[in-house]
Amino acid sequence: MTGGRGGAGFRLGALALGFGFLYLPIAVLVAYSFNNSRLVTIWGGFSTRWYGALIENEKFLAAALTSLEIGIMAASLALVLGTCAGLAMNRFTRFRGRLLFGFMLMAPLVVPEIILGLALLLLFVAAQSWVGWPAGRGMLTVTIAHATVGACFVAVLVRAQLAGFDRSLDEAALDLGARPFAVLWQITLPEISPALISGWLLAFTLSLDDLVIASFVSGPAATTLPMAVYSSVRVGVTPEINALATLFLATVSALVALAFWVMARQERRRVRAG
Amino acid sequence: MTSVTPWLRRVLIGLPFLWLAVFFLLPLLIVAGISVAQSEDAIPPFAPLLRATAAGLESHVTLANYRELAHGCLVVYGSSLGNAALATLICLVIGYPVAFAIARAPGMWRHILLFLVMLPFWTSFLIRVYAWIALLQPSGLINRLLLGAGLVEEPLPLLYNAFSVQLGLVYSYLPFMILPLYGSLTRLDESLLDAASDLGARPWRVFVAVILPLTLPGVAAGMLLVFIPAVGEFVIPDLLGGPDTLMIGRLVWQEFFENVDWPAASAIAVALVAVLTAPLLLAQRFLAREGTA
Amino acid sequence: MALLEIVAASKSFATTEAVYQVSLSVERGEFFALLGPSGCGKTTLLRLIAGFETLDTGRIVIDGDDMTEVPPYARPVNMMFQSYALFPHLDVAGNVAFGLKQEGMERRRRDARVAEMLALVQMSDFSRRRPHELSGGQKQRVALARALAKMPKLLLLDEPLAALDRKLREETRLELTGIQERVGTTFVVVTHDQEEALGMASRIAVMNRGRLVQTGSPADIYERPNSRFVADFVGAVNLFEGALDASGLAIPDADRPIPLPGALRVSPGMRVALALRPEKLSLSPEHPAGFALAATVQSIGYQGGQSTVHLATASGLRLRAHLPSHAAQGLARGAAVWASWAPADAVVLTE
Numbered sequence: 001m002t003g004g005r006g007g008a009g010f011r012l013g014a015l016a017l018g019f020g021f022l023y024l025p026i027a028v029l030v031a032y033s034f035n036n037s038r039l040v041t042i043w044g045g046f047s048t049r050w051y052g053a054l055i056e057n058e059k060f061l062a063a064a065l066t067s068l069e070i071g072i073m074a075a076s077l078a079l080v081l082g083t084c085a086g087l088a089m090n091r092f093t094r095f096r097g098r099l100l101f102g103f104m105l106m107a108p109l110v111v112p113e114i115i116l117g118l119a120l121l122l123l124f125v126a127a128q129s130w131v132g133w134p135a136g137r138g139m140l141t142v143t144i145a146h147a148t149v150g151a152c153f154v155a156v157l158v159r160a161q162l163a164g165f166d167r168s169l170d171e172a173a174l175d176l177g178a179r180p181f182a183v184l185w186q187i188t189l190p191e192i193s194p195a196l197i198s199g200w201l202l203a204f205t206l207s208l209d210d211l212v213i214a215s216f217v218s219g220p221a222a223t224t225l226p227m228a229v230y231s232s233v234r235v236g237v238t239p240e241i242n243a244l245a246t247l248f249l250a251t252v253s254a255l256v257a258l259a260f261w262v263m264a265r266q267e268r269r270r271v272r273a274g
Numbered sequence: 275m276t277s278v279t280p281w282l283r284r285v286l287i288g289l290p291f292l293w294l295a296v297f298f299l300l301p302l303l304i305v306a307g308i309s310v311a312q313s314e315d316a317i318p319p320f321a322p323l324l325r326a327t328a329a330g331l332e333s334h335v336t337l338a339n340y341r342e343l344a345h346g347c348l349v350v351y352g353s354s355l356g357n358a359a360l361a362t363l364i365c366l367v368i369g370y371p372v373a374f375a376i377a378r379a380p381g382m383w384r385h386i387l388l389f390l391v392m393l394p395f396w397t398s399f400l401i402r403v404y405a406w407i408a409l410l411q412p413s414g415l416i417n418r419l420l421l422g423a424g425l426v427e428e429p430l431p432l433l434y435n436a437f438s439v440q441l442g443l444v445y446s447y448l449p450f451m452i453l454p455l456y457g458s459l460t461r462l463d464e465s466l467l468d469a470a471s472d473l474g475a476r477p478w479r480v481f482v483a484v485i486l487p488l489t490l491p492g493v494a495a496g497m498l499l500v501f502i503p504a505v506g507e508f509v510i511p512d513l514l515g516g517p518d519t520l521m522i523g524r525l526v527w528q529e530f531f532e533n534v535d536w537p538a539a540s541a542i543a544v545a546l547v548a549v550l551t552a553p554l555l556l557a558q559r560f561l562a563r564e565g566t567a
Numbered sequence: 568m569a570l571l572e573i574v575a576a577s578k579s580f581a582t583t584e585a586v587y588q589v590s591l592s593v594e595r596g597e598f599f600a601l602l603g604p605s606g607c608g609k610t611t612l613l614r615l616i617a618g619f620e621t622l623d624t625g626r627i628v629i630d631g632d633d634m635t636e637v638p639p640y641a642r643p644v645n646m647m648f649q650s651y652a653l654f655p656h657l658d659v660a661g662n663v664a665f666g667l668k669q670e671g672m673e674r675r676r677r678d679a680r681v682a683e684m685l686a687l688v689q690m691s692d693f694s695r696r697r698p699h700e701l702s703g704g705q706k707q708r709v710a711l712a713r714a715l716a717k718m719p720k721l722l723l724l725d726e727p728l729a730a731l732d733r734k735l736r737e738e739t740r741l742e743l744t745g746i747q748e749r750v751g752t753t754f755v756v757v758t759h760d761q762e763e764a765l766g767m768a769s770r771i772a773v774m775n776r777g778r779l780v781q782t783g784s785p786a787d788i789y790e791r792p793n794s795r796f797v798a799d800f801v802g803a804v805n806l807f808e809g810a811l812d813a814s815g816l817a818i819p820d821a822d823r824p825i826p827l828p829g830a831l832r833v834s835p836g837m838r839v840a841l842a843l844r845p846e847k848l849s850l851s852p853e854h855p856a857g858f859a860l861a862a863t864v865q866s867i868g869y870q871g872g873q874s875t876v877h878l879a880t881a882s883g884l885r886l887r888a889h890l891p892s893h894a895a896q897g898l899a900r901g902a903a904v905w906a907s908w909a910p911a912d913a914v915v916l917t918e
Contacts, residue, residue, distance in 0.1 A: 007477070011375035015387065018372035022394055022448065025405035028415055032408060085290035088283075095287060104294040110498075110557050112506020112550075114523045115543045118530060119301030122540070125318055126304055148297045151290060180279050202396075209398050212508050212523075216530075226400050233400070233513065237408045245401040256396045260389055468619050469652035471639045473666030474717065483665070487656045 026249065033242035050243035060244060063228035067208055070139055070224060074146035075204035081147065082154025082199055087188070089155065090162040108152045117216030120145045124217060137219035145217045146210060150203025154195075157202070161195035162188075194263045201259050205252060302547075309540035310335050320537050339541035347542060351549060353520040357436075358504035361443035362451075365500045366493065368444070369451035373492075376452070377459035388456065395449045403442055403513050410438055410514075434516035442510040450499040458492025459485075498557040502550055522546050568631060570595045570753050571616065571721055576625035578611055585611040587777040589625075593721075593755060593770075598747050600768035601757045602788075604800065608777040609757045613723050616755065617646045630720050640669070645719040649726040651710040653698040659685070659709050660694040666717040684712040687746060704735050711743075715750060724756040728763055740767055761801045765789060773797050789844075794918040798842040805848070805886050806916075807841040816841050816915075820884040826858050826910040840916045847912040848888035850876065850904045859907040862886060864898050878906060 033051075037044025054060060085105055092098070108116060124134055124141050134140055169191065173183045189196070211226035218224065225248075232241060311320040312334050321334045376387045394402060409415050412429035420426045432438060462485065470480045486493075508523030515521070522542060529539040547554075569592035578586040586608045593599045601609040614620045616627060618639030627634045634642055645666065653662050660681050667677045685691045688708035698706060707727065714722055727743065728736045744767055747754050758764050764771050765785040772782045773796075781793045792798035795806065807825060809816045812835050815824030825841060849855075862878040865885075874895035878886040886906060898904070 010371070011378055014371035014375040015379075018368060018375075018448075018452075019387075019390060021368070021445065022391070025402065025409055025445070026394070026397075028409055029401070029405040081290045081293055084286045085294075088286040088290065092283065092287065097291065101287070101291055101294075104291075104298055106557075107554065108294075108298055110502050110550075110554050112503060112508075112523060112546065114506055114508050114526050115305070115547060116298075116301075118526060118539060118543050119305045120297065122304045122308055122536070123297070123301035129318075144297060148293065151293070155290070180282055184282070205396050209400065211400050226398070229400055229404070230509075233404050233407070237404070237411070241404065242408075245398070245404065248401060249397050252397045253393060256393060257389070264385065463650070463652065465648045465650050465652040466654060468617075468639070469646070469648055469654070470665070472617055472619075472644070472646045473713070474640045474669035475665075476640050476669075479669060483668075484654060488654075 029242055030246045030249065033239065033246040035239060035242075038239065050239040051247070054240050054243045054247070057240065059223075060225070060228055060240075063223050063225045066139065066222055067225035070143050070146060070222075071204045071207040074143045074150055074207040075200050077143065077147035078150025078154050078203035079196060079200045081151035082203070083158050083189075083192075083196065085151060085155040086158025086162060086195075087184075090159055105152050105155050108149050109156070113210070113212040116145070116149065117213040120148075120213065121216040136221075137217055138222040139218075141217045141219070142214050142222060142224065145213050146203070146207040149210075149213070150206055153202050153206065154199035157195040157199045158192055161192045165191055197259060198263065201255065205256075208252075305540045306544055308537055309339055309544045310337060311537045311540075312336050312338070313535050313537045318536065319534050339537045340545070342538065343541050343545055347522075347525065347545075350520045350522055350525050351545070354505050354522045355549070357439065357443065357521065358501050358507075361440060361447065361504050362497050362501045364440070364444045365448050365451040366497060369448055369455055369496065370493075373452045373455035373459055376456055377462075391449050391452050391456075399446060400509060402446060403510055406438065406442055406445065406514060407433065410441075433514065434519075436515075436519065438514040439511050439519050439521075442514040443504050443507065446510060447500040447504055450503075451496040454495035454499065455489065455492045458489040458495075462488055494556070498553055502553050502557060505550060506546060569593060570597075570630055571755070572626075572628040573612075573616070574626040574628070576612070576615060576627065577623045578615060578620055579623060584608075584777045586615065589774075589777075589779045591772055591779060591782060593753060595753055596751055598744065598754045598767060598769045599756070600764040600771045601755065601774060602761060602764040602771050602801070603759065603774035603780075605759055607774045609759075609774050610725060611777075612774070613646070613725055613755065613757045616721070617644055617723055618642050643720040644723060645714040645717055645721075646723040646725065647710045647714045647727055649729060651698075651706045651730070653706055653709055653713070655698050658695050658697055659690060659701070662698070662709055663713045663716050665713065670717065680716055684716045687715070687750070688712045703731055704739065707731065707739065711746070715746075715752065719752065722752050722754050724754060726758055727756060728758070728760070736763075743767060765801070773801065775800070791914060792842060792916065795840055795842070795916050796918075798914065798916060803845050803887060803889075805843045805845060807843070807884075809838070809841075811835050811837050811839055818884075820880045820882045821858075821860055823858070825913075827915060828911045828913050837917070842914045842916055843908060843912060844889075845875070845887045846889040847908045848886065848906050849908065850878075850888055850890065850894075850898070850906055852902075852904060854905050855907045857907065858910070859905040860886075862904055862906050864900055864902045864904060866900060867895055867898060869895075878904070 032043075034046050034048065035042075035044055036047035036049065085101075088095075089098075089102065089105065095101075120141070121137075124137055127133060128135065134144075165188075169187055170183055173187045174180070178186065209226065210224075211230050214224045214227055215230075218227065229241060229244065232238060307323060308320055311323055313319060314321045323333065323335055325332045325334060372391075376384060376391070379387055407414075410432040411417070412431070412433070414432070416432060417426075417429040420430065421428075466484055466488070467480055470484045471477075475483060506523050507521060508527055511519045511521040511524050512527070515524070526539050526542050526546075529535045529542060571593040573589060573591050576586055576589045577584070589608075589612060601612060603609045611620060615622060616629075616634075618634065618637060622635055625635075629643060634644075654665065657665065663681045663684050664677055667680060672680070681694070682691065685694055688711055690705065690708050690712060693701065693705060693709075698709070701709065707730070711727075714724075724743075728739055731739055740763060743754075756764075756767065765788070768785060770783065771785055771788050773780045773788060775796050781788060781797050783791075788797060788801050792801060792804075798804045798806070807816060807818050807820075809818035809825075811817075811827075812824055815826045816839065817824045827841075851859075860880055862880045865877040865879050868875040868877070869892060872892060873889055874892045876888045876890060876895055876898060878888065880886070888906065
């Protein structure tokens with residue numbers, strides 16, 4: 001390695017400033033979640049009282065359960081749709097509407113959420129008056145909306161993984177007498193499993209995190225966690241939200257770290273085997 | 275393609291295609307349709323485009339929403355684009371050195387640092403924006419540190435203004451800048467840098483003459499990934515902005531939820547898509563390239 | 568005074584000693600080759616000379632100036648990279664001009680020098696092409712022109728022919744030596760291919776495991792290897808291992824000792840190896856005068872003008888002989904032959 005290039009001091013400084021900026025607010029938020037004082041800006045000693053208060057807050061608890069349920073359903077749906085789409089885009093280089101298909105897969109990644117939310121709501125309203133489905137808005141409509149966006153992310157990951165995939169494995173399996181469906185099930189899908197895992201997780205966290213789309217397409221019966229947090233954050237900073245945020249960050253970080261670890265281990269194993 | 279039977283092919287293409295046509299394309303068309311409808315005090319709050327009357331079909335198509343938009347909202351588009359462009363530039367200036375340092379970090383550290391860049395992206399956007407409120411408010415940590423150090427006499431107005439919106443945008447979208455930059459920096463052939471320095475280029479010249487031009491695709495991708503969502507951002511201006519913070523996302527929200535003017539909200543959304551079309555097409559090209567590379 | 572002087576250079580990475588206590592000097596105008604198997608440290612040594620790596624201990628002196636602490640961009644040395652490392656965003660002329668621009672050479676002189684260099688490597692018609700529009704051989708020429716453009720005191724070439732196909736390699740080798748003679752620049756080339764080194768270089772240094780094993784002219788290295796490693800790595804070789812006695816080398820495969828080449832200052836009883844190039848062996852159906860080994864033909868590999876005959880003695884010692892193909896034609900698999908050679912053609916190796 002050419003160690004001197006770019007200046008070690010400069011690089012360390014860039015890392016310190018960059019990561020300081022990224023993590024300072026989060027660190028402060030976590031610290032204040034253990035603050036005994038009701039005033040969120042004054043340190044009143046260490047305490048876990050806000051976590052206790054949080055558990056007794058039925059509004060948040062119900063919203064969290066709603067979000068989890070929507071997240072799991074939406075991510076699973078997104079996984080199926082996105083995997084199909086990723087496989088289709090990778091395997092079939094010519095079919096009618098491929099250009100449109102590619103556009104529809106990319107656009108939801110970049111179109112502002114507020115437009116997606118508005119558009120989906122208008123669709124659901126129109127559909128209800130045209131065909132009577134969906135009857136009202138709630139968990140079902142939020143799930144559909146989140147699955148749509150999630151599918152596009154899954155498709156990107158699946159395509160990226162398939163691009164580095166050795167096609168001769170497929171051909172070898174066919175040569176050995178496996179039927180196309182068996183090849184898909186026994187060779188292709190296991191081979192792209194890292195993309196499937198990270199795709200599901202990504203779709204899940206996107207769903208868990210989404211405020212804007214859910215605000216549009218949800219009904220009074222289904223308040224997701226971000227919606228609940230948003231309505232209380234607009235009023236001001238509360239220690240309870242700090243505790244909730246900390247719990248959320250800890251859970252997601254642990255999940256993501258686990259996913260990374262699993263994938264890194266698989267990767268290492270693959271490298272060693274290859 | 276030999277390894278797939280026709281029905282499997284039909285499922286793989288048809289299922290997601292149909293889904294996206296119904297739940298992505300169709301809604302956009304409906305938005306476009308409602309954007310030329312007349313607002314009405316009814317449920318839903320707009321007049322159908324065609325209405326059957328005794329005299330036959332009566333058209334209610336109107337461009338009034340767009341006229342109104344051109345009248346009153348141009349400044350909002352200008353300020354949204356300006357805010358997003360500034361945030362994009364700041365992200366680039368902060369993100370490039372960070373991406374560079376990560377790309378040059380020794381093996382194991384590279385993975386850890388990359389993980390740390392991506393982690394905030396996986397955690398709640400809302401919470402990360404919210405975290406700044408506690409830091410920036412007049413009695414927040416930053417102001418109390420400044421007061422305590424005697425640097426300021428009274429708390430600085432850090433929150434609910436253009437500054438806090440800009441900060442929120444940069445903070446939230448910085449990872450989107452770092453990741454593609456990191457990608458193009460690691461794809462950079464190390465021997466090219468050696469060659470440049472062997473041919474007499476000092477470190478700064480190596481950067482300007484070789485590294486920067488070769489990572490331009492990453493720069494462009496990062497800028498688009500920050501700029502596009504920043505233009506349509508709602509949460510950040512809503513939580514960190516003041517009453518005078520003008521952003522399109524917020525305007526759509528207001529028209530829709532507060533004024534219950536669906537046609538106006540639709541027209542603003544359509545215009546936003548129109549404004550973003552060029553960068554969206556560019557982004558699709560870059561994303562497609564990243565996806566297949 | 569030597570142009571390049573390397574004094575006791577050592578460099579280690581995490582756990583491996585890539586270069587250990589290497590000292591050598593290269594004279595002005597030489598075509599010098601660093602030869603060794605992959606991982607022997609030759610590329611590290613080249614990168615140390617270029618300045619991409621810093622020495623742990625030792626010194627590197629170029630034309631009287633100590634370069635040990637000088638960064639690569641300030642050294643009067645240029646390198647032709649194995650991958651060519653052509654800048655993909657610049658055209659051919661831009662690549663060749665890159666180093667001159669860093670010097671701040673004025674436009675007119677720069678253009679003239681670029682044209683001159685492209686003419687030298689016969690790439691004048693390609694000056695507006697981008698690297699991805701060039702063939703491997705063309706890229707190689709551009710890389711050479713780029714490295715020569717600054718008129719370095721020393722040109723380093725890292726496996727210059729490795730990326731070319733076989734036929735092109737031969738041609739390019741001739742061209743390289745031609746260009747070197749014309750410009751008179753000192754070349755230091757790294758290669759793992761002994762044929763390449765023997766064919767191009769005026770002097771060769773053989774490296775193994777970070778150490779310098781032998782330095783000498785191609786003929787020295789080939790005819791008088793100083794160790795089993797060199798004998799084995801540079802060209803094919805037959806090795807006889809055994810103990811010395813008064814009349815020669817006793818090996819279990821022969822009923823009497825193998826005669827040695829000339830007088831040796833080695834003590835009897837010492838275990839040594841005798842190296843013999845395959846082309847020095849002659850085969851005959853009858854026992855010739857002098858020493859000969861009985862062997863059977865195992866297989867015959869036809870290579871055009873020459874054939875390789877693989878032999879085995881009764882006790883299982885394997886030998887190979889290179890014969891003109893017409894001489895090998897009379898042999899058949901399983902044939903019993905006598906292998907013999909002039910004693911002076913063998914080399915005694917103590918290491």
